[in-house]
Amino acid sequence: MGHPIATTRPQLKALCHQCSLSKLCLPLAVGEDDIERLEDIIKQGRSFSRGETIFEQSEKATSCFAVRGGAIKTTIINKSGDEQVTGFYLPGEIMGLDSISGNSYACSAYALERTSVCELPIDHMEVLARKLPTLQHHFFQLMSSEIQSSQQHAMLLSKNTAEERIASLLLSLSSRFERRRLSPTRFNLPMARNDIANYLGLAVETVSRVMTRFQNQGLINAKGREVELLDVELLQEVALTFARCKS
Amino acid sequence: MGHPIATTRPQLKALCHQCSLSKLCLPLAVGEDDIERLEDIIKQGRSFSRGETIFEQSEKATSCFAVRGGAIKTTIINKSGDEQVTGFYLPGEIMGLDSISGNSYACSAYALERTSVCELPIDHMEVLARKLPTLQHHFFQLMSSEIQSSQQHAMLLSKNTAEERIASLLLSLSSRFERRRLSPTRFNLPMARNDIANYLGLAVETVSRVMTRFQNQGLINAKGREVELLDVELLQEVALTFARCKS
DNA sequence: CGCAATCTTGAACACCCTCAAGCATGGTGG
DNA sequence: CCACCATGCTTGAGGGTGTTCAAGATTGCG
Numbered sequence: 001m002g003h004p005i006a007t008t009r010p011q012l013k014a015l016c017h018q019c020s021l022s023k024l025c026l027p028l029a030v031g032e033d034d035i036e037r038l039e040d041i042i043k044q045g046r047s048f049s050r051g052e053t054i055f056e057q058s059e060k061a062t063s064c065f066a067v068r069g070g071a072i073k074t075t076i077i078n079k080s081g082d083e084q085v086t087g088f089y090l091p092g093e094i095m096g097l098d099s100i101s102g103n104s105y106a107c108s109a110y111a112l113e114r115t116s117v118c119e120l121p122i123d124h125m126e127v128l129a130r131k132l133p134t135l136q137h138h139f140f141q142l143m144s145s146e147i148q149s150s151q152q153h154a155m156l157l158s159k160n161t162a163e164e165r166i167a168s169l170l171l172s173l174s175s176r177f178e179r180r181r182l183s184p185t186r187f188n189l190p191m192a193r194n195d196i197a198n199y200l201g202l203a204v205e206t207v208s209r210v211m212t213r214f215q216n217q218g219l220i221n222a223k224g225r226e227v228e229l230l231d232v233e234l235l236q237e238v239a240l241t242f243a244r245c246k247s
Numbered sequence: 248m249g250h251p252i253a254t255t256r257p258q259l260k261a262l263c264h265q266c267s268l269s270k271l272c273l274p275l276a277v278g279e280d281d282i283e284r285l286e287d288i289i290k291q292g293r294s295f296s297r298g299e300t301i302f303e304q305s306e307k308a309t310s311c312f313a314v315r316g317g318a319i320k321t322t323i324i325n326k327s328g329d330e331q332v333t334g335f336y337l338p339g340e341i342m343g344l345d346s347i348s349g350n351s352y353a354c355s356a357y358a359l360e361r362t363s364v365c366e367l368p369i370d371h372m373e374v375l376a377r378k379l380p381t382l383q384h385h386f387f388q389l390m391s392s393e394i395q396s397s398q399q400h401a402m403l404l405s406k407n408t409a410e411e412r413i414a415s416l417l418l419s420l421s422s423r424f425e426r427r428r429l430s431p432t433r434f435n436l437p438m439a440r441n442d443i444a445n446y447l448g449l450a451v452e453t454v455s456r457v458m459t460r461f462q463n464q465g466l467i468n469a470k471g472r473e474v475e476l477l478d479v480e481l482l483q484e485v486a487l488t489f490a491r492c493k494s
Numbered sequence: 495c496g497c498a499a500t501c502t503t504g505a506a507c508a509c510c511c512t513c514a515a516g517c518a519t520g521g522t523g524g
Numbered sequence: 525c526c527a528c529c530a531t532g533c534t535t536g537a538g539g540g541t542g543t544t545c546a547a548g549a550t551t552g553c554g
Contacts, residue, residue, distance in 0.1 A: 076402060080487045084402045098398060101391035106398070126384060130377050137373060143390040144348035150397040151345060151353070155323060155331045157404040158448025162510070193533060201405025203511055208534050224519080224533080240327045409542070440501060450543055455502050471501080471551075 015039065016118075024092030024179060025066045025118075026138060034132050041128060043119040044068075048111035055096070057108045063119045064096035070115025071190030073199075074107040085199040086150075088112075088191060090176050094120075097146050112190045157201045165200040166210045167239040170220070174229060185232065189225040262286065263365075271339030271426060272313045272365075273385060281379050288375060290366040291315075295358035302343070304355040310366045311343035317362025318437030320446075321354040332446040333397075335359075335438060337423050341367075344393050359437045404448045412447040413457045414486040417467070421476060432479065436472040 016022050017035050030038050048054055054065065057077060065072075072089040086107055089095040099105040100122055129136035156165055178184035189196070197204040214220045219235055221228040229235060263269050264282050277285050293312075295301055301312065304324055312319075319336040333354055336342040346352040347369055376383035403412055425431035436443070444451040461467045466482055468475040476482060 076398065078402060078406075082406065084406060086398045086401070098391055098394040101388040101395065106391075106395050126380070126387065130380060130383060133373070133377060136377060136383065139387070140373065140390070141348040143387070143394065144345055144353075147345040147390065147393050147397055148348065148353050150394055150401060151323065151333045154333070154397060154401040154404055155325060157401055159325075159329065159331060192531095204533080205512085205535080206510060209510095212534075439499095451501080452503080452544085453542060456542095459502075 015044065016042065019068070021066075021068065021092040021180075025094065026135075030132060030135055030138075034135075037128060037132070038135070041121060041124045042066075043121070045116070046119060047114070047116045049115075050111055050113050052111045052115075054109040054111060054115075054117065055105050057106065058104045061096070061099040061103055061105045061122065063121050064094055064099070064125070065109070065117040065119055066094050067091050068116040068118055071112040072109050072115060072117075073112055073191060073195055074109050075198075076107045083198065085195050087153075088173075088195075088199070090173075090190070091180060093176075094142055097143050100143075112195075162200075162202050162206050162210050163213070164239055165202065166196070166207065166214070167219075167235045169196065169200060170227065170229060171232070171235055171239055174232070185229040187227060189227055192225075262291065263289065266315070268313075268315065268339040268427075272341065273382075277379060277382055277385075281382075284375060284379070285382070288368060288371045289313075290368070292363070293366060294361070294363040296362075297358055297360050299358045299362075301356040301358060301362075301364065302352050304353065305351045308343070308346040308350055308352045308369065310368050311341055311346070311372070312356070312364040312366055313341050314338050315363040315365055318359040319356050319362060319364075320359055320438060320442055321356045322445075323354045330445065332442050334400075335420075335442075335446070337420075337437070338427060340423075341389055344390050347390075359442075409447075409449050409453050409457050410460070411486055412449065413443070413454065413461070414466075414482045416443065416447060417474065417476060418479070418482055418486055421479070432476040434474060436474055439472075 016039050067089050074087045075083045075085050174184040177187050193204050193207050197207045211222050219231050263286050314336050316338050321334045322330050322332050421431040424434050440451050440454050444454045458469050466478050
């Protein structure tokens with residue numbers, strides 16, 4: 001209900017050059033001189049509280065979004081009516097690249113906690129990309145890696161056991177926290193068990209069971225959404241399939 | 248062994264304007280006037296026989312490929328060493344968009360039958376895309392839909408039963424044959440059961456069993472790689488989950 | 495013709511799901 | 525402030541779908 005776009009604050013011009021995430025979000029994409037032209041286009045300052053909708057599937061797609069703070073999940077509703085979580089997006093990451101084709105958003109996006117984003121209007125970005133070769137290149141790169149990670153995810157779902165999937169997710173989150181200079185071994189999960197289960201193609205109960213199993217094996221320390229990775233090496237082993245060694 | 252690029256024929260300049268697939272491959276992307284500039288860049292005429300490698304994972308990525316004839320499978324080798332089929336590509340489709348980021352090919356590509364492709368050098372395409380807005384736009388669209396289809400595939404793998412997965416694949420192939428004005432109900436599978444199983448995250452035996460089950464239910468008629476879809480409507484029902492109705 | 499690869503079929507087992515119930519957590523209102 | 529309820533998380537038991545292992549049938553190709 002209501003335009004998800006028209007929220008609290010007026011649309012501030014972005015301040016990419018002083019954003020702490022600029023190195024993650026648009027690394028090297030734009031030279032010092034051109035960054036102003038980028039800032040003219042990007043709208044900053046949208047903020048969403050937990051559970052709020054950022055955009056909804058099949059609504060007209062106008063923008064991609066860069067996550068500034070918080071966390072986002074994207075979901076698809078398939079024809080048989082059930083929801084599939086297709087991704088989690090953390091600060092510095094760009095979301096909505098799947099929606100450039102076809103005019104309407106290919107997925108819905110929800111804030112998992114208090115979240116702020118920068119809005120990248122697609123048509124303006126395309127125009128600018130033509131003028132700034134490095135920006136165009138960067139966009140191609142971003143989209144290409146989005147394809148890759150989506151394929152990796154498909155692979156995870158098709159070949160791996162519950163333990164492998166969960167270990168992989170924990171490690172992925174870990175390295176994404178590390179990129180932001182946060183602790184790679186101690187963090188809060190931004191999403192519910194339910195979302196994890198859905199994203200990994202498992203039942204909630206299975207996620208729960210595996211988490212406690214990991215805990216009993218001394219791999220992690222988890223209480224609710226707080227997680228501490230105790231043995232990253234072993235977790236990596238688990239993620240790489242030969243989890244045959246049951247202690 | 249040897250450069251997969253350096254094959255039989257010398258590199259002919261492409262003749263997109265008289266290619267029967269141009270409407271699928273680069274629809275509306277380029278105006279009449281500009282198509283020459285595209286033809287200057289695209290190299291045509293590479294041909295591969297069954298089983299040959301078009302490119303290999305982690306080899307330096309130079310080009311995307313448009314399939315002219317035949318069929319291609321792409322695979323990823325993951326860290327634990329086993330192979331995952333990530334996609335099948337038929338004439339009119341473009342392959343290798345996942346390899347634009349990171350310099351090296353993200354997957355390997357193999358000809359499933361006698362196959363010919365047009366080569367799209369990535370760097371040249373980027374330059375041209377800057378000059379031709381519609382081409383840039385088209386590339387963004389292509390990559391975006393690649394993300395989408397890859398997500399759809401992940402969804403298929405995470406939520407659906409063996410029957411649903413196989414029905415989906417058959418229907419996907421069917422509609423892709425139809426686009427090319429071939430029979431949507433009667434065609435040859437370009438890939439082995441093994442590839443299907445791998446692509447769908449199943450065991451070969453399961454694929455076999457489901458195919459014969461479909462046959463017994465009068466949904467299809469299959470003998471080896473020859474397939475005839477007898478009841479497309481029902482197949483669609485099966486693909487959409489409520490396959491509870493066992494006759 | 496014969497071998498190799500591919501495909502099919504069968505039986506037993508494993509993994510994960512479903513169903514069901516109990517347990518924590520947190521926000522709300524009395 | 526605490527009781528209360530809703531929501532989310534955990535734990536247990538049983539059953540189903542697909543895998544694995546094994547063997548046989550079919551196809552294709554030298």
